[in-house]
Amino acid sequence: RLDDIDGAKMINKAAEEAGVKINYTIIIDSGLNRFGVQPEKAVDFANSLKELRGLVLKGVSTHPGHVYSAQSHRDLPKYVEDERTAIKKAVDSLKGAGYALEIVSSGSTPTFFGAVTDENINILHPGNYVFNDYIQMSTDIATESECALSVYTTVISHPTEGHYMCDAGSKTFGLDKGAHGNASIKGYGYVKGHPELTVSSLSEEVGKLHVEGSTSLKVGDKLEIIPNHACSSANLTGYLIGCRGDNVERLIKIDLRGNSTSKNVK
Incomplete structure (x- = not known):
């Protein structure tokens, strides 16, 4: 997963030295403001990596972790919408620019049931659901x-x-x-x-x-x-x-x- 050109260059250098290709997804920021390219910048970022021959774009990914600032389950639809909107904007622009996307992934336990019906997302990777905890209880997820x-x-x-x-x-x-x-x-x-x-x-x-x-x-x-x-x-x-x-x-x-x-x- 990549969102930074300098990091991408370092990985590409290692791939070329090893004689291999490394698949990657572009990290999309869906509201957490941690990692991620802004959805409207996804094409620009993909284009900036075109000359890095050791890297192969396979898709996009996001983590709507800002959902954990929700105070109750009533707040969840907003975060689900952030997740779905960011993914759709990035996917539509990349496909419109001619990029084929095999992977469109997202994952968080609180937004899972909203994301599972999304027409763009084809991989979901929630994590906390394995145990659940007091944080999930506090927002009525569990x-x-x-x-x-x-x-x-x-x-x-x-x-x-x-x-x-x-x-x-x-x-x-x-x-x-x-x-x-x-x-x-x-x-x-x-x-x-x-x-x-x-x-x-x-x-x-x-x-x-x-x-x-x-x-x-x-x-x-x-x-x-x-x-x-x-x-x-x-x-x-x-x-x-x-x-x-x-x-x-x-x-x-x-x-x-x-x-x-x-x-x-x-």
């Missing part, structure tokens, strides 16, 4: 029962009235409160079965639980907390415990855990 990943933690202290401590912190939950401005997120996770509790702050190894009103909580109790962002929480552990109902079925290894390290480092 219910509590549809969230597959939770952190199992123990209440280890009740130092003062109105707050408890648990043995899971930022090394377990991460510090994500909604990457793109979701104001609906309250704290650092959703405590199942305890609406009176908020995970109000995290240290590396422990979390602080704030009590609103009264609670039956006591030291030694076990809690299930749905993390704000399941993707980062899953990446912070070496394995998951796979349960079906009340039964533990198996341990699930996180295959890519630690793969940023070099095998040559002793």
